[in-house]
Structures are given as structure tokens and as C-alpha cells.
Amino acid sequence: DVKVTQSSRYLVKRTGEKVFLECVQDMDHENMFWYRQDPGLGLRLIYFSYDVKMKEKGDIPEGYSVSREKKERFSLILESASTNQTSMYLCASSLGEDTQYFGPGTRLTVL
């Protein structure tokens, strides 16, 4: 079974803090994704990566950056957290164009 893990289920940060969200997958998938999900707005793609040290902007990259130093790990960084970044953050991985498998999600609250 594919397993995607995320470093925290719940996180509370203050405005202006730097926030790191970690995602690890154990199936040697080349593709990894970061989404945020908000009520009424659905899943929105922030960044994705098709290979180590490679990253591509998704639909809403502003205010975020990513890092993929190892194939199994994809990190999302909020350089200076703001209240409008309060959301559910979901990491996913896939092999090629096939099914994306999601981690459990991190519910981030920025105060």
C-alpha cells in the first residue's frame, strides 16, 4: 500500500512566522504535490515536483516555496505566514500520470 505521511495533523502559528510542512512517501513515486483545500474553493494546487530538485508552480504559488532534496520528501514552506494561509494542506504523490495518493493533511491555523 502507498503511504504518504505528513509531519503534523494540526499546527498553530503566528503571523510572520516561517512554517515548514513536511511530506514523505514510501513508494518511490517521482511526482509529489502540495494542495490547499478551503470550503467552497475545493482543492487548489500550490506546487508540484516531477523529480528531485525540480519544482513547478501550481495555480496559487504566491506566499509559498517548496524543496525536494530527496525523492521521498517534499517540503512546503510558508516564508512569512499570514492569516489567509489558514487552511487544510494536503500532500499527494503519484507514479507518472496515474492516481494521486494523499497524506492525512495538516490543518494549519495562523493567528
Place this chain on the structure above:
Amino acid sequence: QKEVEQNSGPLSVPEGAIASLNCTYSDRVSQSFFWYRQYSGKSPELIMSIYSNGDKEDGRFTAQLNKASQYVSLLIRDSQPSDSATYLCAVNFAMDSSYKLIFGSGTRLLVRP
């Protein structure tokens, strides 16, 4: 603009009935289609994938794909209260030299005991 459209619901059905969830998409060349189930506060989990026209059955779930009409549906037979969740349709669209999975906004299903 690549789009995946779903009725937001809620779709309310009695226990034991067939629930029918529908999804339309904007791109004829899409090749792969997915249904995810998402319980409140949880992450999406894959129910079915379908790649060819016609029906694909897995237990109580049947996915139906019609590429000519650009729709994909999910039937849930003998619906149970535990099926109450939001169902997300996702379509892989060809984008330049790669693919992008685009999700619909989801249909909320409520199965009444």
C-alpha cells in the same frame, strides 16, 4: 481553461438506495478519470479509476465513462450511512508536455438511515 464540474449537493438518498453522482469535464483528450471519497476533516481517498469508455465495477461501486459526451459518473448501490461523504471527481488533462490532475469541487452525499 480546463474544468471539472460537479453538482455540490447535498444529494440525499435513503439507506439501501442507489446514489448516482455525476461529473462533466471540458477536454475531449483526457485519458484518465478518478473518483475520490472525502470524509469531513479527512483527506481524499481513491475509490475508483477509469480509463476506457463503459462501466467499471468494484463491489458496490460502478464508474461509468462516456468520452464522447465528456461525462463520468459514480453509482453506489445499496447505499449505507457510512457512504455519507463528499465525492470528488478528478480528470487528468494534457498540458503541454505533461499532465495535470484537476479536481471538481465535490458532491456531498447524505445517506439517511
